[in-house]
Amino acid sequence: MDMARHRISVEVLTQYLEDQSEPREGRYVFSYTITIRNEGPVAAKLLTRHWIITDANGRVQEVRGEGVVGEQPHLAPGQGFRYASGAVLETPVGVMQGSYQMITDTGERFDAPIAPFKLAIPGLVH
Numbered sequence: 001m002d003m004a005r006h007r008i009s010v011e012v013l014t015q016y017l018e019d020q021s022e023p024r025e026g027r028y029v030f031s032y033t034i035t036i037r038n039e040g041p042v043a044a045k046l047l048t049r050h051w052i053i054t055d056a057n058g059r060v061q062e063v064r065g066e067g068v069v070g071e072q073p074h075l076a077p078g079q080g081f082r083y084a085s086g087a088v089l090e091t092p093v094g095v096m097q098g099s100y101q102m103i104t105d106t107g108e109r110f111d112a113p114i115a116p117f118k119l120a121i122p123g124l125v126h
Contacts, residue, residue, distance in 0.1 A: 007040035008075075008102060008112035016121050017086070026090040030119040034068070035082045036100065036112070038075035044102045045074040046081075047109075051098040056091035068100075092121040 013033045020029040038044060051063040066072065073081035087096060097116035103109050 005040050005042050006044065006102070006104070006108075006110045006112070007038070008044070008100065009037045009039050010100070010112065010114045011035040011037070012114075012117045014117060014119055016119075023092070028089045028092050028094075028119075028121070029086060030089065030094075031084055031086045032096070032117075032119070033082065033084045034114075035080055036068075036073070036075065037080040038077055041077050042108075043074065043076045043105045044110075045105075046072055046100050046112075047103055048101045049098065050101070051096060051114075053087055053089070053094060053096050055089045055094040059090065063098075087119060089119060094119045 011034065015031045017029040017031055021027055036046065046067060048064065048066055049068055053061040053063065069083045069085060075081060087094070095116050095118055098114045100112040100114065101109065102112050
């Protein structure tokens with residue numbers, strides 16, 4: 001399979017939601033906004049997602065599911081899709097990473113990796 005044909009970029013912006021968090025109860029809520037862009041020449045649809053979320057205690061949550069925010073976006077070459085979601089951690093710092101499982105219009109399946117990104121209370125981590 002020619003990997004150069006499948007270029008999906010994933011950009012992430014994170015935010016700590018202080019008003020929804022309860023630090024005394026070990027509840028830290030973060031939102032993340034993700035922009036997925038098809039930078040390859042072949043149209044592809046996002047089928048499923050796989051997340052690995054690790055908190056500062058080393059506790060790992062794995063999340064698998066269909067699509068993102070209830071959708072399975074179909075991305076033509078050059079097209080992007082943006083969505084927002086969230087994660088709840090028991091610690092003020094954590095890391096998320098994973099992949100999107102994609103399928104091209106010709107039926108080829110491939111994974112689009114999501115590089116690790118940090119969830120952290122601002123000012124806590126330098």
